[in-house]
Amino acid sequence: MTWTFTEDVDVFLDAAGASLDASPAENTLVLTVTATLRRHGPHAYGDAAPLLGWWRGADDEVAGTLVQTPPYPPVLGTMAPEAVGPLAAALPLTKVNADRATAEALAALWPGHRVEQEQRLYRLEELVPPSPAPPGRPRTATAADRELLVHWHRAFADEVGQPGTHVERMVDERTASGGLTLWEDDGVPVSMAGNTTRIAGTVRVMTVYTPVEYRGRGYAAAVTAEVSQAAREAGAREVLLFTDLANPTSNGVYRRIGYRALSDRLLISAQKK
Numbered sequence: 564m565t566w567t568f569t570e571d572v573d574v575f576l577d578a579a580g581a582s583l584d585a586s587p588a589e590n591t592l593v594l595t596v597t598a599t600l601r602r603h604g605p606h607a608y609g610d611a612a613p614l615l616g617w618w619r620g621a622d623d624e625v626a627g628t629l630v631q632t633p634p635y636p637p638v639l640g641t642m643a644p645e646a647v648g649p650l651a652a653a654l655p656l657t658k659v660n661a662d663r664a665t666a667e668a669l670a671a672l673w674p675g676h677r678v679e680q681e682q683r684l685y686r687l688e689e690l691v692p693p694s695p696a697p698p699g700r701p702r703t704a705t706a707a708d709r710e711l712l713v714h715w716h717r718a719f720a721d722e723v724g725q726p727g728t729h730v731e732r733m734v735d736e737r738t739a740s741g742g743l744t745l746w747e748d749d750g751v752p753v754s755m756a757g758n759t760t761r762i763a764g765t766v767r768v769m770t771v772y773t774p775v776e777y778r779g780r781g782y783a784a785a786v787t788a789e790v791s792q793a794a795r796e797a798g799a800r801e802v803l804l805f806t807d808l809a810n811p812t813s814n815g816v817y818r819r820i821g822y823r824a825l826s827d828r829l830l831i832s833a834q835k836k
Contacts, residue, residue, distance in 0.1 A: 564645070566627075566653045568616040572600040575615035575630075579640075582617075582625035586641050587763035588686060588801055588825060589662070593640040594762045596630045608632035609728060616654075618646040629654075634726050636660055636830065644668060658832040666829035675834030680724070680807065682829075683814065685822035687802040690795070692788045693820060697781035699748035701789040703741050704755065709734060712743060715755055719772040723807065743770075744793070746786040754782035756790040764800035771804075771813075784816045791820070 569575055576583075576597060583590040583597075597615070599607050606612070611633035618627035620643055627646035631637040637654075639661035647668040650656070658679075659669060670676045704712060712734045720727030737743045737757050746754040754773040758766050768790050773783045787804070794802045804822060806813045 564619065564621055564649070566616050566618045566629075566646075566649055568614060568653075570605060570612045570614065572597050572605070572613070572615060575617065575628075576601075579617040579625045579628050583628065583640060584763045587765045588684070588803055590628070590640040591684070591762075591765060591767050591803055592638045592660070592828075593628055593630050594765075595759050595767065596632060596638060598760070598762055600632070603732070607729070609634050616650075618642070618649065620645070634728070636832075639665055648672075656833070658830070660828060660830050663827040663829055666831050670831055673831070673833040677832050677834070678829055679832055680830040681809065681827060682805045683808050683827050684825045685804050685806065685817055686825045687791055687795070687804075688821050688823050690788060690792055690821045691819065692792075693781050693784040697746075697748070697785050699746055699753065699782070699785070701744050701746050701786060704738050704743035704745050706735075706738055708743075708745065708752070709738070711752060712738065712755070715772050715774070716770060718774070719770055722772075744786055744790050746782045746789070748777075748782070753777040753780075754786045756783075756786045758790050758794055761794075761797070761799055766794040766797075766799040766802050768794070768802065768804040783813070784820055787817065788820045 583594055600613060614631040616629040617625045620626045627642035628640035629637050636658040639659055642665045647665060651672050713730055716730045716734055717727050743757045745752045756768055757770040758768050768787060771783055771787050791802050
């Protein structure tokens with residue numbers, strides 16, 4: 564009943580991959596991060612090496628996972644309650660991104676902790692395209708849109724408080740795979756949405772962004788519905804997305820087009836001395 568740590572993503576996935584695949588929606592962040600490390604190497608997110616870990620219970624089954632890719636805080640996958648204490652003892656954690664139950668268990672060990680962000684994971688049930696639809700139409704983004712897409716990705720990262728590292732690489736990769744969609748109104752791009760590649764049957768909609776001057780017109784709902792439908796038609800068993808619970812507008816938009824709450828995640832940090 565111990566944690567094991569490695570910097571090698573292949574060693575990690577050999578040990579924990581089956582556990583992650585068994586609950587792909589709940590482990591969507593760990594799955595996408597490790598897929599990126601496999602494609603782009605250990606420095607995909609920054610100069611520091613990643614740290615990956617797994618915990619085995621008394622039955623020798625993996626029942627807890629962690630991936631840390633500096634400068635991002637550690638992301639925890641699904642975890643048995645009894646794995647939390649040993650994790651805190653094994654690593655000098657000061658900030659984590661975890662499901663609500665795990666985050667609250669860690670918070671109990673951090674008097675004076677702060678909740679920096681609360682996110683909700685949604686799963687698409689029956690898609691309900693916005694009606695009436697906003698003016699315009701969707702189109703797949705291409706390399707010709709690169710300058711705009713890089714600018715919008717940086718603006719999105721600033722709004723959600725992410726480092727925004729390797730934006731150019733993400734844009735290039737997603738446009739090459741057809742993973743970015745623009746909504747155009749009278750030929751002018753007004754909103755975008757991206758999606759991850761399919762992993763363990765799941766696709767996650769991400770980077771839904773509309774510039775301030777175009778908000779409130781239904782463009783984000785329309786482009787999200789378009790990306791969601793395309794993922795379903797391409798064979799995804801589950802289509803997911805995250806929202807910030809502090810943003811009631813986006814949460815309402817996604818519920819109206821057919822997304823339903825699955826679980827919550829918290830970004831918590833220990834009190835600074």
